[in-house]
Amino acid sequence: MLLTTRSVLIASIVLPPAGFVLLWLRSGLRTWDKILCSTIITIWGIAYLMLFFGLRFELDGSGMWPIPAFGTPERHYSKLERSRTEQGAEPVVEAAAPAPAPAAETTPAEPKPESAYWTDFRGPNRDGRYDQAPIRTDWPQKGLPLLWRQPVGGGYASFVIAGGRAFTIEQRRRQEAVTAYDMSTGRELWRNAWDANFQESMGGDGPRTTPTWHEGRVYALGAIGELRCLDAATGKRIWSRNILTDHHAENLTWVMSASPLFVYD
Numbered sequence: 001m002l003l004t005t006r007s008v009l010i011a012s013i014v015l016p017p018a019g020f021v022l023l024w025l026r027s028g029l030r031t032w033d034k035i036l037c038s039t040i041i042t043i044w045g046i047a048y049l050m051l052f053f054g055l056r057f058e059l060d061g062s063g064m065w066p067i068p069a070f071g072t073p074e075r076h077y078s079k080l081e082r083s084r085t086e087q088g089a090e091p092v093v094e095a096a097a098p099a100p101a102p103a104a105e106t107t108p109a110e111p112k113p114e115s116a117y118w119t120d121f122r123g124p125n126r127d128g129r130y131d132q133a134p135i136r137t138d139w140p141q142k143g144l145p146l147l148w149r150q151p152v153g154g155g156y157a158s159f160v161i162a163g164g165r166a167f168t169i170e171q172r173r174r175q176e177a178v179t180a181y182d183m184s185t186g187r188e189l190w191r192n193a194w195d196a197n198f199q200e201s202m203g204g205d206g207p208r209t210t211p212t213w214h215e216g217r218v219y220a221l222g223a224i225g226e227l228r229c230l231d232a233a234t235g236k237r238i239w240s241r242n243i244l245t246d247h248h249a250e251n252l253t254w255v256m257s258a259s260p261l262f263v264y265d
Helices: 002-014 016-025 031-052 073-088
Strands: 056-059 066-069 160-162 165-172 175-182 188-195 212-214 217-221 226-231 237-242
Touching: 002 016, 002 031, 016 031, 160 212, 165 188, 165 217, 175 217, 175 226, 188 226
Parallel strands: none
Antiparallel strands: 056 066, 160 165, 165 175, 175 188, 212 217, 217 226, 226 237
C-alpha cells in the first residue's frame, strides 16, 4: 500500500496526467478522496505546464474569459528576431506591384491607382467593403494553399495595402514599429521604431491603430500618442509629433486607437 501511494505521488509530480490515471485505478480510496487528490493534481498540472512548457493565460477583450496559450513573449520575440536575421542574409527580391485591375462599380471617395486600393482602415470608404475586383469563391475543400508565413510583433492593427506592400504597426519588445512587408514573399522590407510599450491585461499588449497610406506616405499612430509620417518606399521618417504631449493631454483608458484619416474640402 505504501509503495502504491508513493508511486502515485511520484507519477503526479513527474507527469501529472499519469498520476491522475494511477490515482483513479488505485483501489481502497474513497471517491471524495480521489476527487480531492485529483483537484490537487490538476492545480499542480497547470503549474507544471506554466513552469516547463510556457503555458500562460491571456484575457479576451471582455476581460472575463482566460485564453490558454503556450510560449512567452520573450520566446516569440526571439523567434521573430532570428527570422529577421536569417532574412537579412538573403538577397532582397521584391515582387513588382500588381497590374491594374478593372475599374470597380463603386468609386472610392479619393481616386487612387489600382495598386493602392486598400489604403485605409477597413478599406477605401472605411466600411469593410471590397469592390476592386471579383473575389474568388471556388475555394478548395482544404482551403487555399499557404504561400508564406511570417512571425510578427504584438498589437491589434490590421494592414493597409499599396504598391504590392502591406503596412502595419507592431509591438517589438519595448518598442512600437511601423513595418512594410512584400505581399508576394512576406519578407519585411523596412521598419521604423520608437520607444513605447503599452501593456494591458484585458486586451493584450501593443498598439491598436491601423496605419493609413496616402500618396506614397504611411501615417501611423502609436498607443501612447506618437504620430509619424513615413516614406512608404524606404520607411524613412518625414515628420513626427506626439498628439498627447503637444496638447498636454492624458491618454485614454484604452489608449490611442484611431487610424489617421484624410478629409478633403
